[in-house]
Amino acid sequence: MHIKTASTDYPISNLLRERWSPRAFNSQPVEKEKLQRLFEAARWAPSSSNLQPWSFIIGFKGDDTYNKIAATLVEFNQLWALTAPMLLLAITKNTNQRGEPNRSALYDLGQSVAHLTFQATADGLFVHQMGGFDSKRTIELFEIPAECSVATAIAIGYIGNPDSLPDNLKKLETTPRERRQSIDLVFTGTFGQPTDIFNQ
Numbered sequence: 375m376h377i378k379t380a381s382t383d384y385p386i387s388n389l390l391r392e393r394w395s396p397r398a399f400n401s402q403p404v405e406k407e408k409l410q411r412l413f414e415a416a417r418w419a420p421s422s423s424n425l426q427p428w429s430f431i432i433g434f435k436g437d438d439t440y441n442k443i444a445a446t447l448v449e450f451n452q453l454w455a456l457t458a459p460m461l462l463l464a465i466t467k468n469t470n471q472r473g474e475p476n477r478s479a480l481y482d483l484g485q486s487v488a489h490l491t492f493q494a495t496a497d498g499l500f501v502h503q504m505g506g507f508d509s510k511r512t513i514e515l516f517e518i519p520a521e522c523s524v525a526t527a528i529a530i531g532y533i534g535n536p537d538s539l540p541d542n543l544k545k546l547e548t549t550p551r552e553r554r555q556s557i558d559l560v561f562t563g564t565f566g567q568p569t570d571i572f573n574q
């Protein structure tokens with residue numbers, strides 16, 4: 375079992391157990407059919423009033439879009455994300471058809487990216503989302519409309535060799551993944567009151 379496979383308390387889908395966010399990617403490009411499937415998966419996510427507020431800007435290593443996304447990343451992310459053959463921006467539209475605020479816009483985009491992520495896992499790909507980027511700069515560089523916002527930059531590709539990374543990052547590739555306990559995040563009655571579903 376890979377060190378990053380989730381050590382779960384209960385059995386869950388292998389796709390969920392085996393997904394993780396690597397920093398070392400392989401230079402192998404992502405095949406066109408897999409790219410198409412990634413965005414097909416993203417497209418079929420649920421959303422409030424079926425508004426589907428998400429959109430994506432994708433760049434491939436060597437092209438102008440990739441270089442522009444790369445330039446917006448914070449220094450820490452530039453240390454590793456540029457090993458990925460593909461970078462994208464995840465964008466959401468914050469208003470509905472009437473121009474009123476869509477309170478679910480960010481939530482819905484997150485679900486869409488989750489769909490994309492699990493399709494990626496099913497296709498042997500890895501996804502690493504990044505909040506560490508200059509969103510103002512992406513708005514200028516990519517002429518993002520005023521009603522939209524850029525939530526994350528994302529690196530996608532096949533897994534690479536951790537030895538390609540600086541020492542401090544190399545270690546993170548082999549550190550087991552950790553999570554809060556279910557008992558601390560599932561409540562009943564009032565917030566903070568534990569449920570007994572996890573008792574043996």
Ligand SMILES: Cc1cc2nc3c(=O)[nH]c(=O)nc-3n(C[C@H](O)[C@H](O)[C@H](O)COP(=O)(O)O)c2cc1C
Pocket residue numbers: 393394395396451502503504505506507526551
């Ligand atoms: C919205 C979001 C923003 C993130 N931003 C960064 C980032 O800027 N740099 C980074 O190295 N990882 C980033 N991550 C990755 C998280 O650190 C990672 O998902 C978390 O530690 C859990 O690890 P796992 O995905 O391998 O299970 C981000 C993840 C999400 C969902």
